[in-house]
Amino acid sequence: MSSENVKVLIGVIGGSGLYHLDNLTFVKHVNPETPWGYPSSPITIAALPSGTLVAFVARHGQGHTIAPSAVPARANIAALKSLGVRAILAFSAVGSLREDIPPGTFALPSQIIDRTKGVRPASFFEGTSVVAHAAFGDPFSLKLVKWLEGPIRRALADEGRGVQLVTDKCIVCMEGPQFSTRAESLMYRQWGGDLINMSVLPEAKLAREAEISYALVATATDYDSWRPHEGAVTAAEVFKTLQANADTSRHVAATILEELHAAALEGDILTEEAGSMQFSIMPRSEKQRPEDREKLRFVLPGYFSD
């Protein structure tokens, strides 16, 4: 279980239905302990055909034992960062709030509406003597999302199942675990929401605090509960599309990760996030507790060295 000497640039987070990337070559499992505990599941280190390594974590655990509100998102992001991860491709099963985003569609959202209820630890700085305000106006990495569009479209075309990709959508992140009421679902549409899940927050916020470029591949499974003459969403409805979406997600990952790794090495898709916390951390270091600085060094070594 040692994470020693593992250096990985790209991390993948799998959501509901996506518990492994078994179309890549398994190398080993690592389970880094972080100041925020252990990740949802041991992290799989997998090799691409060139030998390039990627890291994969199952958000809800390998056997889907962790509810969305209980996902140890800080440990997941911190563990990936400790392996060297600078860009995360996260997958999520989502509800659709729009007629023109039918189940089976893939989406790259660009905005988030936060409907979590404050029960999830949402910052690495929480409970410490260090105050930081990360910029989150553009919650996904603009450069990474823009870069992903072409390779994902090509991967979907190459798969040949006719899966469509839509971009520039707004995702609502709700608390759960129960699904929304019909009234809430209608309200989210009026607010401008296009998609809904229970997982993108605080994951995206924590990736930003850790200066990791983060993008979400949202895979639609259902129409939530806003359609007046249709039944409200149930888990059984979600399961109908989950497996096919997960198969396509694995295909997309296997097809684009080599190119993504090369683009990340080249550097440009990482430049927005790298160094972005520099002006977010309130600069009163003489009042910051040494033990808090040590904890934060795990995710932001550049700012909290002695």
Ligand SMILES: CSC[C@H]1O[C@H](OP(=O)(O)O)[C@H](O)[C@@H]1O
């Ligand atoms: C199984 S339906 C609700 C569940 O599915 C999504 O999980 P994930 O984002 O990890 O794919 C959604 O966010 C909920 O957690």
Ligand SMILES: Nc1ncnc2[nH]cnc12
């Ligand atoms: N309708 C829905 N609401 C919240 N999360 C979801 N994940 C998949 N479908 C969902």
